[in-house]
Amino acid sequence: MASSPKPWNREKEPFAELISAEAIATRVAELGAKITEDYKDKEDVVVIGVLKGSVIFLADLARHIALPIELEFIGISSYGDATVSSGIVQITQDVSKPIEGKHVIVVEDIVDTGHTVSYLLENLKTRRPASIALASLLHKPDRQARDVKIDYLGFTIPNKFVVGYGLDVAQQYRNLPYIGYVTGA
Numbered sequence: 001m002a003s004s005p006k007p008w009n010r011e012k013e014p015f016a017e018l019i020s021a022e023a024i025a026t027r028v029a030e031l032g033a034k035i036t037e038d039y040k041d042k043e044d045v046v047v048i049g050v051l052k053g054s055v056i057f058l059a060d061l062a063r064h065i066a067l068p069i070e071l072e073f074i075g076i077s078s079y080g081d082a083t084v085s086s087g088i089v090q091i092t093q094d095v096s097k098p099i100e101g102k103h104v105i106v107v108e109d110i111v112d113t114g115h116t117v118s119y120l121l122e123n124l125k126t127r128r129p130a131s132i133a134l135a136s137l138l139h140k141p142d143r144q145a146r147d148v149k150i151d152y153l154g155f156t157i158p159n160k161f162v163v164g165y166g167l168d169v170a171q172q173y174r175n176l177p178y179i180g181y182v183t184g185a
């Protein structure tokens with residue numbers, strides 16, 4: 001029988017919990033059910049995960065979408081290993097097939113300044129999908145510099161540097177099962 005991940009040694013982690021694994025699981029199931037309802041009459045649905053931060057969210061969300069979907073990934077980078085967005089966005093790896101005529105759902109871990117996803121949505125729209133929607137686990141409105149409509153939002157969060165459930169600190173801790181914020185302790 002499958003078991004839950006072993007708890008990390010919280011006393012040693014330089015993070016405080018912001019959103020528990022349980023709260024994430026509940027919200028992701030709700031988002032999956034909403035997507036299932038909204039797309040139940042659609043064909044050719046493609047869910048595009050934005051590497052690397054979205055992979056954990058995408059893996060869980062996809063299993064709550066009770067419809068045949070294709071999974072694709074796109075590599076896009078704006079931060080590198082820095083903790084502040086440079087505003088410079090690059091596609092580092094493209095999707096494997098054309099999206100023309102398909103119903104696209106872009107999956108992000110976080111909309112922070114909004115630069116990354118604004119660039120990405122504009123780019124994908126030029127490829128003439130039938131529709132395009134955005135799912136993001138997190139939104140940090142205090143930092144938003146670009147107007148972004150998030151169709152499926154997990155949580156609105158305060159202006160803290162967050163980590164876990166796909167989000168990294170210098171490429172580490174993406175596998176933390178909850179969302180924490182860096183305390184520096």
Ligand code: PRP
Pocket residue numbers: 050051052053054076077078079080085108109110111112113114115116117167168
């Ligand atoms: C992070 C995150 C979003 C973007 C959000 O990606 O996954 O794609 O930054 O920031 P923005 O709204 O200010 O543009 P990052 O470039 O850190 O790459 P990663 O997903 O590989 O961690």
